[in-house]
Amino acid sequence: MSFIKLTIKGISYSQTQTGAYALVLSEIGGARTLPIIIGAFEAQSIAIALEKEIRPPRPLTHDLFKTFSERFSINVKEVIIHKLVDGVFFSSLVCEKDGVEEVIDTRTSDAIAIAVRFEAPIYTYKNILDKAGVYLKIEEEFGLSNTDMREENTSDTKELETFEEENKFSNLSITSLNEHLNKAVSDENYELAARIRDEISKRS
Known part of the structure; x- marks a missing residue:
């Protein structure tokens, strides 16, 4: 085969x-x-x-x-x-x-x-x-x-939380984003780390 x-x-x-x-x-x-x-x-x-x-x-x-x-x-x-x-x-x-x-x-x-x-x-x-x-x-x-x-996301509340979180990241500097990324990885919060990484990638 x-x-x-x-x-x-x-x-x-x-x-x-x-x-x-x-x-x-x-x-x-x-x-x-x-x-x-x-x-x-x-x-x-x-x-x-x-x-x-x-x-x-x-x-x-x-x-x-x-x-x-x-x-x-x-x-x-x-x-x-x-x-x-x-x-x-x-x-x-x-x-x-x-x-x-x-x-x-x-x-x-x-x-x-x-x-x-x-x-x-x-x-x-x-x-x-x-x-x-x-x-x-x-x-x-x-x-x-x-x-x-x-x-x-299965609820309006969760969608709002995600939107607010992503909007917060959009206002941060690259230095601050990297600090948040390191903390997310250190806390083993990989889903959050992936979102921060996406925001950093958008600015590259």
Whole structure:
């Protein structure tokens, strides 16, 4: 069976499962996407790895895995989403040490969090994408950019709070924004850090 290479299109709060996120993968050179429901911790871990400017004060579990692997000269070559059963995706890490390859079963969310850190490619089989892939205009359906991870606001109060917070940031200097960014990272408030980073990026 032929492989299809995937890339991370974005992460959005799931509207169907409370406390879960939708990780959207898209095929390279095609129009189909593969939405996968993942947990909040894994969504945060993937988002942090994508946000190069944000560095947690303490290593996350997937960061620890990368450090451990590098210390013992183990490289993650690729991730393969190889099976779909009852809506659940099964994946494998293809690892290499001293020229010897090993295939390790893993949850798809963990596999992708690790793949991002190793800059390893993500693949799936054509029959899986044919079965589960959907045609979507991602930006319109999810409102995603490549590194988005924003929970959809479900109340007027929360929308007002977000507007006021973003408006507050727009009045701050770059120096003040960087100070707020460092504090947000130190407090491990990565969603706030991402919003501050967006404001800094807009002024670059």
